[in-house]
Amino acid sequence: GENVGLHLPTLSVQEGDNSIINCAYSNSASDYFIWYKQESGKGPQFIIDIRSNMDKRQGQRVTVLLNKTVKHLSLQIAATQPGDSAVYFCADNAGGTSYGKLTFGQGTILTVHP
């Protein structure tokens, strides 16, 4: 049969613009959230995480926002660079006790044009 595959959301931006990648989660018991970046041929790489007792956390050029009311997570990348081009995954611990046992979203493809 035909291999449909996942249809990943895509975001295309110009170098220097700010990027916002959104993610919805389903388990209201989840209390830990994490963003990973995956470049072609590589494993997921940690970007930033946030616990449910916070609604915002900032890193270097990245900010994660958490809205528990609507179960929504976003990743903001400031001054996006071509090296930021990758697939970005949000993940949560689905209410479990282990921070590494994660449920991943489908991912968003970010393309940064020079």
Add this chain to the structure above:
Amino acid sequence: DARVTQTPRHKVTEMGQEVTMRCQPILGHNTVFWYRQTMMQGLELLAYFRNRAPLDDSGMPKDRFSAEMPDATLATLKIQPSEPRDSAVYFCASGLLQETEAFFGQGTRLTVV
């Protein structure tokens, strides 16, 4: 620098053959995870070890898949017999129980023909 090491990076095998994938977690890490990534399903957790003991393998087909940690420096994922639908990239990740981040290896790309 510390990293999770997976071998082999690529594996092509015929249907019915046994496949063994290996993972060397970061030294000192006490949790190990096996994930599978496909275009259809995305990233899925297969198995989870804490201090070498299997805690959760509910995501793994039990009839053909097995995961073990013979020692603290080696985790293995075995498929016997392999089937074409097992074709995927298999990732190992390790972390510290009291910490939050799981570090991923580069993955093993498995193709079963």
